[in-house]
Amino acid sequence: CSKQLDQTPVSSTTTGNFYSNANDFKQAVTGAYAQLNNFPEQALWLGEMRSDNINAVSDGNRDWDGINNFSTSIGSTTFISDAWQDNFNGIYNVNSVLEALDEKGSILTNTSLKTRYYGELYFLRAFYYFQLVKEFGQVPIVTTPVTVSEITQIPRSEVSDVYNLIVSDLKQAINILPATYDAADIGRATLGAANALAGQVYLTKSGPTYDINGPGINANQYDSASYYFDQVINSGTYSLQNNYTDIFSYTNENNSEVIFDVQAKSGTNGSAFPSYLVPVAYWVSLGISNSYGNGYGTSVFNITNNLKTSYEPSGTVQDIRDTFNINYTYKVSTFFKKYININYKGSNGKDWPINFIVLRYADILLMKAESILNGGTGSTAEALGYVNQIRARAGLSALTSLTISSLLEERRREFAGEGLRWNDLIREGQAVTTINSWIASDGLSSQISNATNNSILYPIPTAQISTSNGLYTQNPGY
Amino acid sequence: ALLSIQSKAQQDHINIQSILKGNIVDSASQVPLEGALINIEGTTNQTFTDNKGQFLIKTGQKLPYKVRVELVGYTTKHLEIYDTSTTITLQQKVDSSNDVVVIGYGTQKRKNLLGAQSTFDAKNIEEKPISRVEQALIGQLPGVQVRQQSGMPGAGLSILVRGSGSLSAGTEPLYVIDGFPLDVVSQGTNGSISNSPLNNLSPNDIESIQVLKDAAAGAIYGSRAANGVVLITTKRGKSGKAQISFNSNTGISSVAKKLDVLSPEDWIKQASAIADSNWVNSAPGRSASQTEAERIAILGTLNTSLVKDDRWAEPGHPGIQLVDWQNAIYRKALFQNYSLSASGGNDNVHYFIAGNYLNQDGTVIETNYKSYSLRANVEANVSKKLKIGINLAPSFSLNNAPPLEGKDNVLMHAAQYTPVVEDSAGLFTNAYSNDGYAWGSVKLINPYAYLKTSTNLNKITRNIASFYTEYTILPGLVARSTINYDGINRTLKTYVSDQVVVGALSARSSQPGYYSSGGYSGATIQNLVNENTINYNKSFNGGHAISFIAGESYNKVHAETFGLSTLGGYANDIVQTLNNAIVSASGETFSGSTTESNSVLISYYGRAQYSFNSKYLFSASIRKDGSSRFGSNNKWGTFPSLSFGWRISDENFFKNNIHFINDLKFRASWGKAGNNSIGNYNNVETYTSDPYSFGGNSSTAAPGMVVSGIANPNLKWETSNTYDLGFDLTAFSHRVNLTFDVYRKNSKDLLMNLPVLAASGFSTSLQNIGSMQTQGLEIGLNTITIKSGKFTWNTNANIAFNGNKVTSLGPNQDRIEISSAYSGSNAPYLLQVGKPIFSFLVTKMDGILTQQDIDNKVATTSKETVGDPKYYDANGDGKITADDRIIAGHPNPNYTWGLTNTFQYGEWDLSVQAYGQQGGKILSYLGRAIDFPGSTTANYLAVWKDAWSTSNPNYNAPRGKLNSSASVPYVTSNWLYSSDFWRIQNVTLGYSFRKLISTGVLKQARAYVALQNIFTKDHYDGGVNPEAQNTNNSGNSSYPLPGDYGAAPLSKTITLGFNLTF
Structure with missing residues (x-):
């Protein structure tokens, strides 16, 4: 009769009965990808919102306010605590499947598939850790599933150690991952994605320290960055789209320019990001429900004058990226519109079927140029060539010389609204100076505090600090 | 004149007979009363009733007869009688110490009660326009806080016994109906109780309700007793002539309070001022005197924050109407309740059968609650030793309950909705083919049109059945076995037309139905309880009395849920079932899912009671519960209790000296009880679906599985130790009854979703870690305040003080700040050691x-x-x-109180009931x-x-x-x-x-x-x-x-x- 007390869930799979066949492993690996669904939130709210591309005006107290105006009390902001939790949850999922592959992987008779799973998982762990190190600097290193009490013994590791894990995971992934997949598996981590990420990792860790712990540690590994970018460029797998607008087409996903993206499908894992930086009333003005909005009432997400003028420095040449990226016709405010095509809207604002591009070929070309300018392998002519390819596609004339500043401005115009700007500035040591001069030039100093070196990293979520009971110390300035 | 002659003749005729015959019965039970004295006033003519309660007396007088009726334990009556045969009812005196009251697994004389237990006598329940049993308890019992958290007809109410004793597990008590413990249902996270154990129960069937407040009284219910136990007894038949009872109750309801928002006129005044000030400040050279047309011409568009409607200021507001949206959706509503019952029996069979119909319109348009319930309680004495009984209560209810309450729902919209509409649209502004008012917020849904159009129909079919046999093995030794089944089926049909929720007229008219939504969902809950007990009672010479009970029980709850909802829209508004659904742009029509869960509780329990001359009282109980909800390391828990009583008023030194006190008993008790309301399977690590997709342009959904959380195999129930001291006092010839209790309840091993380091992969883990303390004081007072001739005034007053504080939190005692929607990094709720639970933390x-x-x-x-x-x-x-x-x-309020005054004058009676609370914040x-x-x-x-x-x-x-x-x-x-x-x-x-x-x-x-x-x-x-x-x-x-x-x-x-x- 007492056996009756051992009830097992009827409607959920349990640890006891999972991993009993090959399909369980397939689903678990997919589960390790699923945390990518939350990545666009980090990219746009933490990467774009904090940059000089957006001057948001809040209609009350909104969670993104402090991110946008460099407040020092943002430790409980959901975007920040979500970023911490989501990436660590992704890492847990990876570790959990890695452990199962080690222990129960013999179920998998297809050994090449099993090997590929390892490669995908290493890539994903590196990806999640790279976000953490960019956002928070020092973070705990966890490479196996641990218990609640074990985790209280793992402090934040040195940034260099976190990079070591990321690089080691990426190198393992590079040894394993295929260059391409069959149509049905498009979206999985590829060799190109691992190489591109490795290049970006080396470029980032080579950045300046700002006298704080990460993400730049002055590693001066621009040669390594150049090496991995070359692997992508020379692979022949990728090429630029002829038209800028085609990159973001709802019917041209995973085009030749896309190296890695977050996949989306309405109804299962639809995207919310096309609605993030758009005023709610805009949807209503189109005649569709305000449930397509981001929920932030009458807040607006204005494009800064600074970015608008960047598109037309001389006022004569038409940069085709300008009006594609930015909506100027809506009367209330300007905003990023590049991801919007209401013909493909899902059931609400969190259900768009559009993928979020994380790494694209244009980004690799310009990052290669950036590593060259910083002294990495490659010639200035090569760097200039990449930049001019991008400019030509946008309808702009070729440059004859290149500086870090002009490269960053080109990247800003090319990747506006893609969540890269804030990290670009950090990487080249310009985060504080550029932001503060923008605040001054756009006359926003009454609304926005100046950025400081401490603004480079986000605070460790307050709840984590208090739960850690002294194990974690807060990043400086918060 | 003819009439008076006839009447006179009749009187003369009767005068010759000069006799009165009749019978005397108990007013409550209708049992015939033996030995009552009947006296013809002003004479020495008197007689007593026989064992059938009957009497015959020579009056020696003309009609009407003046009669006095007396019986020990009953209130003496003076009557005028207009006939030669009559039935006289006598009311028991307030001295109810010999009453038998229900306790856990048995009954006891009220005078010998040792636990903190409050009794609600349901005598007048059928006179109240209530639709649920809980409503009858509002303000009636000290320490029993019945919270009316919703004004929706048919909505379940939350009951807090002695305040809240838990931080995150449930706080609702265990309900036991005629010995059948129903499944404990916690409040939903939004405060509603959707599967209340009291759903569909007819208040008219209730005989009495006992609330076991302290652990000593409740400990016999073990791991479910920490929030108190509510014992409900339904009516039974008694030997004697069949009795048929009909109750009818009809009335009209209206809302007790409306939200105080600006009147349409005041709103216009302020909106005009705001628009003018915005306008003047928007650019140099702009003045408030510029008209609507002038401002639009300058702006090139109608910006409603800068421009005001010229018609606001015009006398009579031509072309527009002012609307008070609350008035538009509130109404006067009809309440109807009819019940018919028959009860009776003989030495072999007792029965009570009843049917009840309730139809209550809500005070908000389009809301309604209907309930049909039947009951049959039948008990047969098969032989002198064997008794078999059955209680059946099938019921069905229908509740039209649109989502009125809560964030962004109808009532919030009714408060906020722009109080001005175009004449042409009226109450259907921004719905169907009407455009919205230009100054109307596009974010808000027209509350009136929404109610008129949408469907939200809740149906509950319920069957409660108990079957029991009782066998007397030896005198005093009784074995009893019961099988109880409670089957609940709940379905919900919803439909929301896009013609009222889509803000843009163009979308409504170009693709009608496309954004309509609806669904069909429900749950089946089956609760099976088998209990077997053996009970021994014996009195010995010299005043010793003992009583033992031992038992075992098996309880299994199986729950199933299903839900279907649209992903696309509906072909039209006419058919609201899902076969009328149409596909969405992404090619999908429905989503749906079903779930199942089980929980099992196995228990062994026993209790021993001893009393000496009812002067020294002792009781001890123990229960051992095994629950499937808890971790493999903590399946079983033990819940003991001890209580003592001393009837000091029976001691000679007291009796001889203090005469105004009729009865005084001191009580002391300790008990341990548990709270297992934490949901099923929290001890097992489960996987949950976290889907992704692959395939780029032609992507397909890829099922992904991830671990849903950290399981805790050490999970166990929350435990509370309650210490209670009290006394029961009866004084002034039984006219004053006072009950007093002080208690302290230490709850420990509180189930808390404790924040854990998210680097583990998860941000919280359910652990038994916190503790808190609740203490309080309760006073219940019943008095016959005035009794004089035909006039009686009874008072029932109660007050309960209750306070709580957190005594420990997590391993480091760190305070926990709980944020809310829109609180950002300024969490407004606080758990901190030494402070009341969920204290408010705000900027002043x-x-x-x-x-x-x-x-x-x-x-x-x-x-x-x-x-x-x-x-x-x-x-x-x-x-x-x-x-x-x-x-x-x-x-939480610092104290709650209730006061009921009942006045009786001859054939008239009046009762006034008030209650309240003090000291809490919202x-x-x-x-x-x-x-x-x-x-x-x-x-x-x-x-x-x-x-x-x-x-x-x-x-x-x-x-x-x-x-x-x-x-x-x-x-x-x-x-x-x-x-x-x-x-x-x-x-x-x-x-x-x-x-x-x-x-x-x-x-x-x-x-x-x-x-x-x-x-x-x-x-x-x-x-x-x-x-x-x-x-x-x-x-x-x-x-x-x-x-x-x-x-x-x-x-x-x-x-x-x-x-x-x-």
Whole structure:
């Protein structure tokens, strides 16, 4: 009769009965990808919102306010605590499947598939850790599933150690991952994605320290960055789209320019990001429900004058990226519109079927140029060539010389609204100076505090600090 | 004249007979009373009733006879009798110490009770216009707080016994109906109780309700008793003539309170001023005198925050109508309740059968609750030793309950909706083919059109069945076995037409039905309980009495849920079932899912009681529970209790000296009880689906599985140790009954979703870690305040003080701040050792900023100027930040009270019932949401009528100035309201038709008028009901904090009723 007390869930799979066949492993690996669904939130709210591309005006107290105006009390902001939790949850999922592959992987008779799973998982762990190190600097290193009490013994590791894990995971992934997949598996981590990420990792860790712990540690590994970018460029797998607008087409996903993206499908894992930086009333003005909005009432997400003028420095040449990226016709405010095509809207604002591009070929070309300018392998002519390819596609004339500043401005115009700007500035040591001069030039100093070196990293979520009971110390300035 | 002659003849005829015959029965049970004295007043003629309660007496007088009737233990009656045969009812004296009351697994004489137990005698329950059993208990019992968290008809009520004793597990008591423990159902995270164990039970079937408040009384129910146990006894038949009873109760309800928002005229006044000021400030050279057309011409568009409608100022407002949206959706509503029952029996069979029909319209249009319930309680004495019984209660209810309450639902919209519409659209503005009013907020849904169109139909079919056999093995030794089954089927059909929810006319008209939504969902819950007990009672010479019970029980609950909802729209509004659904743009029509779960509880229990001459009383009980909900390391728990009583009034030294006290008993008890309301399977690590997709342009969904959380194999129930001291006093010839209790309850191993380091992969883990303390004092007083001739005044008063504090939290005792929607990094709820649970942590408003304040550089938020609120800089750092939050009260009231006065004069009776609470606060999210003025498109709280302005620099203005651009701290004291209230819950005036009764055809005939919830005094200006709960304000399932985000007001009802008993 007492056996009756051992009830097992009827409607959920349990640890006891999972991993009993090959399909369980397939689903678990997919589960390790699923945390990518939350990545666009980090990219746009933490990467774009904090940059000089957006001057948001809040209609009350909104969670993104402090991110946008460099407040020092943002430790409980959901975007920040979500970023911490989501990436660590992704890492847990990876570790959990890695452990199962080690222990129960013999179920998998297809050994090449099993090997590929390892490669995908290493890539994903590196990806999640790279976000953490960019956002928070020092973070705990966890490479196996641990218990609640074990985790209280793992402090934040040195940034260099976190990079070591990321690089080691990426190198393992590079040894394993295929260059391409069959149509049905498009979206999985590829060799190109691992190489591109490795290049970006080396470029980032080579950045300046700002006298704080990460993400730049002055590693001066621009040669390594150049090496991995070359692997992508020379692979022949990728090429630029002829038209800028085609990159973001709802019917041209995973085009030749896309190296890695977050996949989306309405109804299962639809995207919310096309609605993030758009005023709610805009949807209503189109005649569709305000449930397509981001929920932030009458807040607006204005494009800064600074970015608008960047598109037309001389006022004569038409940069085709300008009006594609930015909506100027809506009367209330300007905003990023590049991801919007209401013909493909899902059931609400969190259900768009559009993928979020994380790494694209244009980004690799310009990052290669950036590593060259910083002294990495490659010639200035090569760097200039990449930049001019991008400019030509946008309808702009070729440059004859290149500086870090002009490269960053080109990247800003090319990747506006893609969540890269804030990290670009950090990487080249310009985060504080550029932001503060923008605040001054756009006359926003009454609304926005100046950025400081401490603004480079986000605070460790307050709840984590208090739960850690002294194990974690807060990043400086918060 | 003819009539009087006849009458005279008859009188003369009777005069010759000069006799009176009749019978005397107990007023409550209708049992014949033996040995009652009947005296013809003013004479020595008297007689006594025989063992059938009958008598015959020579009166020697003319009609009417004046008669006095006396019986020990009953109130003496003086009557005028107009007939030669009659039935006289006698009412028991208030000395009820020999009553038998139900306790866990048995009964006991009330005088020998040792636990803290409150009794509710359901005698007048059928006279109240109530639709649920819980409503009868409102304000009646000390320490039993029945919270009316919703004004929706048919909605379940939450009961808190001695305050809340848990942080995150359930706080609802265990309900036991006729010995059948029903499945414990916790409040939902939003405060609603959707599967209340009391759903569909007819209040008219209830005989009595006992609430076991302390652990000593409840410990016999072990792991489910920590929140108290409510024992409900339904009516049974008694030996004697069949009795048929008919009750009818019909009335009219209306809302007891409306939210105080600006009237349409006031709104127009303020919106005009706001638009003008915005306009003037928008560019140089603009003046308030510019007309609508002039401003539009300058702007090139109609910007509603800069332009006002010229018609607002025109006399009679041509072309537009002013609408009070609350008036538009509230109505006078009909209440009807009819019940018919028959009861009776002989030595072999007793029966009670009843049918009940209730039809209650809600005070909000399109809401309604209907319930049909039947009951058959039948018991057969098969032989002298064997008794078999069955209780059956099938029922069915229908509840039209649109989503009125909570964030962004109808009632919040009714408060906010722009109070102006175009004549052409009227109440259907921005619905169907009507465009919205240009100044109407596109974010809000027309509450009237929504109610008129949408469907939300809840159906509950329920069968409660108990079958029991009782066998007397030896005198005093009885074995009993019961099998109980409770089957609940609940379905919900929903439909929302896009013609009322889509903001843009173009979308409504171009693709009608495309954005309509609907669904069909439900649950089946099956609760099976088998209990087997053996019971021994014996009295010995010299006053010793012992009683033992031992038993075992097996309880299994199986639950299934299903849900189907549309992903696309509907082909049209006509057919609202899902076969009419159409595909969405992404090619999908429905989503659906089903779930199942099981839980098992196996228990062994026993109790021993001993008493000596009812003077020294002792009781001990123990229960051992095994539960499937807990971890493999903690399946079993043991729950003991001990209690002692001393009837000091039976001691000679007391008896001989103190005469005004009839009875005084001291009680002391300790007991341990558990709380297992934590949901199933939390001890098992499960996987959950987390889907992804692959395939780029032609992507396909890829099922992904991830671990859903950290399992805790050490999980166990929360345990509470309760210490209770009390006394029961009867004094002044049994006219005063006083019950007094003080208690302390230490709850430990509280189930808390404790924050864990998210680097583990998860942010919380369910652990038994916190502890808290609840203590209080309860006084219950019953008096016969005045008794003089035909007039009687009875008073029933109770008061209960209760306070709690957190005593430990997690391994480091760190305080836990619980954030809410829109609180950002300024979490407004606090758990901190030494403080009351869920204390409020807010930025305090401290008056209005003056120029002097500005000159003195007091701390302000950004952009604050003169006339804006002044906030309290708690840490004195010159800035208003999250660190300036201060503890500003707690949600639980410090005390609750109830007072019932009953007056009787001859055939008339009047009862007045009031109750209230004091000392708690509400953090109102409705109050917050509609506390922002400066909008030209939405309405807001009327407190803003008294706004600060340069022309009216009122430094006592409640909120500051209109249309301020200053930033407001996330949560301020302006959204904290006192939850104090007092309420006249019921006034009943009744008349008993004694003359009709005396004909013998009727045993009882009574008519009454009842006023329910007729008056409330509260201080809650940010909502309509200080007890409202409809939204989880923390937005967090670990620490759900149900609160008010727009509530249905309670109803006040006037009813007219009849009781007829044949």
